[in-house]
Amino acid sequence: MKAMTEMFLPACAGRHEKEKLMLSPNALRVLEKRYLARDEEGKVTETPEQLFRRVARTIAETDRLYGADDVQVVETANRFEALMGSLRFLPNTPTLMNAGKPHAHRQYSACFVVPIEDDMHSIGNAVTAAMMIHKTGGGTGFSFSRLRPKGDLVRSSGGVASGPVSFMRIFDAATEQVKQGSTRRGANMDILQVDHPDILEFIACKAHDGQIKNFNISVAITDAFMKALEQDETYPLINPRTNQVVKSLPARQVWDLIVEHAWSNGDPGLFFIDRANAACPIQHLGRIESTNPCGEVELHPWDVCNLGSINLERHLTQDSQTGQTVIDWPKLRETVHTAVHFLDNVIDANDHPLTEINEMTRHTRRIGLGVMGLARILFALGVPYDSQEGLQVAEKLMRFIQEEGWKASQLLAQVRGVYPAWQGSKHETDGRRVRNSYVTAIAPTGTISMIADTSGGCEPEFSLVWYKHVLDG
Template structure:
């Protein structure tokens, strides 16, 4: 019926951080530039050949449709097109050549058949593969039964680094696989071992043995999500050998042996790290014996494959490309770094370690990178205001460079800089406006690439009344004068309430140069409205010549149109950020940060705001009964807030203004991740009133405990310097500040729930008595990378897809929703056909007839959740948060009306900020194969990934087809400064 396109042999050595293709190109015989090679099952490696795929696909068609003349003509054309698509996929993935496994080719054949609508042929092809896999397995079993005992493998010898050949140690191999699968349901260690052995050959290296095990296990993830944990444990065997040998502790160790070896590894690690000038010598002053004894080696088994690979590639300390940190050593290093100034630093280090290693809470990426090192830059993001003079502008750009060098994400307020056409007294000339300086800031972000770890990441903010706003909106366009474009920098609108009122009322809006009305920059609420109308009156009287009148709705449409087309500028709201800020007495919030969750005061040349982030893993705080475990949450939050407060004193500040500001106000941003996982555990659909209520009560609990913890720290360590006069000092908590916003904005322009369930009166009394240690305590960051580490959904996001390939710097990883799989298994619905259906429908269950309605509701993906549910849940959270949320909006069938309604609702419901727009146009979109990873590719629109629509009309026009959305541009490391 069909012919196979190849058979497998030796799997290439795969260094962590490379894809299979990259690994193959370096581990097998030299591959000519641009040449793709195929690993066959019989052990040979051959050139990629289109004709063999063509034969196999043609026979599949003939088996179903027969060989009539009419059928043959259609088959020939269809096969040629399908084979062309398949070949193009591999050439696109490996433009410089590489190596692929035969199974990957066959996967692509299946998917190409399904995508083209050839379902009968695809089904026949799937059945054919399954039958031949069964026959191969039977043949292999018969062969094994006739050979030597299972623990003897005389035909395979292992080549050591010095060239020595030794027999393959089957006993150890079985031990490693057995330990990797220990306690995992529906995971077959024998299946991993037997399949991996097929890919071994005489003279195989130790690394290639591990790679064979890892690749075998990870290909099974889409069948059973628990294989991801087995894959991680198998990978860990290699990591242990690498680190233990380097530290001189042991040649290698099994997972069970590490229970004892971790204690001996910690002092050796600290000694070596100090010797290499990578660790702070102060770490040697800890009781390393006590800390080593407290390490819980069994927690290594919590990692998913993606999580462990991410740590290995980007977080573990290394010397000459040798990683000598192991997971629990890594967490202990971070814990020691954060406890270094504590009075009882050993006890605190153990407390911090237990919180991190349990995945109940995770510090942000900069803290994980640098805690305990010689340069502890632990803070996540910095906010600056750029002054309106040449010296100050370039001073601000220099600050950007210094802050970015040490891995800080930046938010720049550019509103004070005078507009195009403004008078320059010193030269008697006219200004070129803010755009040329933004171009310089953009190029600086590219040039200073954060120590080689990732690109600099900057977001520029501009208020909506600035005369350059229309050109600012077009900064990310791919057309026009490239000298006035910033392709690598993020942009955001800083929108006053008055503008939104004018949009609602369809009135005119006036644009000004800040050179003529500089005080507008520092005003908000009714004070801003009064002064703005005063300037409008002067303009009408001819006393203020440099201005422009526009229809507010027209400008709003252009804002939404550019957001849809380029992903920028994001829409953030000035007045809700300021009127609900606890620090109104100490200054003005002029912008947010790179990821729109930080709302802190800035002032040119005086205040660079700094924020320190970490996130509670909400999924870890759902009990067996599906309810929030408030006692556990209280314990987690108390320790987390202490860790965040410690960051402020330990942190390395590359700019003195940032240090002074952080010491004065001591803001921190405690957030959350795993919200979607928590809903799954609670049995709640994201698009439901129950989910909105859960968002409310869970954030209320976090807020209550975080404020309480900061107040307790104030009693222990003292209040922050600028506490007096703050809303805290007046007994006004975040919930109470909604009233301030409502009064200033007007009750007809806001609808935000103000109900509560906890004893807030007692907390007000506590804060009144003890004060607060931190000016700001909460902010919800994107958390994409640390969510990968802990194996949960990022931040407050709905599930992107239930099955897809996640692509990042660590390679490509199959991601399957384990909750869905286990629910389907419980109902006898999980099989290979379901896997293929999920691939065909891009991770959606909505069109799969045999999936019950309740599961379709529970497992609706991001674009299947109406945006009103996302906004409503965010509104409920916002009432408890003293800063903001990094909130992505997903809009399917996007058109002008939907965008308009969604963003108006975001403002009306009291949100402070929004982040990326993930938009699918109203017409049918092109499908993509999950195997290619195309769903996750970083968009060409910018370093942080623009919206899903690479090119779309303004919202008022009819929508056109847009590309398939990325799984998550937030997982782009360019943006992980906030995670």
């Protein structure tokens, strides 16, 4: 059998020699605070080089599942280590924190969605699941849209329901007590559909500081609501227990309230739920109702996205004729293919805290390859971030990364097979045999961009000088 790396990478991918690791003082402080292994007394026991080596070796071991021998696994590990050590690509925080670390959880993903049905058993199970996920370094998204509204009948007790917002406070309190991997507090996303009867209370639930600390919130916006807004009409609120209309609200009133609170405290965001489902290639698995905590990945219940980000700033070169700084497209192609291989391996290397998650992630094999350093690469190219040319450069970069990402997924499928949920998917309909149901997603990269010493995600640089406090919890 050919070496696995030869199967996955383009012809230019022969340069995986270890580069000297160059880390800024800020990066070293972040690594020491959160990522480097420690002994029982709390003393740091590894260097950044050793961190990248343990992660690379752990994730490369997955190749054995697909027929690789010792030599091929070492070759893959070297390639992964060179990729991270050059800071051209970094995986999400749980992978860096946990992979290969003694006594650490074998949970390497950051983004989860936990379903909630309209009964106390489901709600209690969701709280437990969230605590287990937070303990191992992940964040959770929920949709509370199935819960009956405040004041609705509870037949089993003869009482009345307290509504979604009251249960949010229970989840929030549980999150407050669990530290993620002993390094950071849990993070949550709560989504409520715009036609839920408690939507006005939900929109304003973070208006008072300190009541709900550990949630981002978003309103699931439907196409019907947007049509009512455009035509300045009312729209119906529907009780999810009975599926009956209970009253109507002016769409403009609700929209203005969303805008007011988003301006005052940053929440709620908007999740265009009908658009997300229309674009979903695996619609046969059911309807998507929620996203991860930062909102960049929409997920089915119990699904996960393994995130990793390309440092665009590390993909520049000098034009041999003009001497100008230009994008190194062959190097970027190599990085994309190696990163897709890495992220697909993470799926099999994971051992999530719940059986439902392990089954779903191996069914969809979703990965999220994103970017960081967009603002910095535009600096280097002399292109203003807020210009039409800046948009064109960003579009060209992401089209290239997306196209090469799917090519890499197709190459993986030739060796490893299509993802199990492929049958019945849009990919099957289109005749595209791919390894992963999704390939790209742009995460905020708040901490890993500090390790890479570059700008976060696709965001602009907000200041020439800034401070970040890395908290213990």
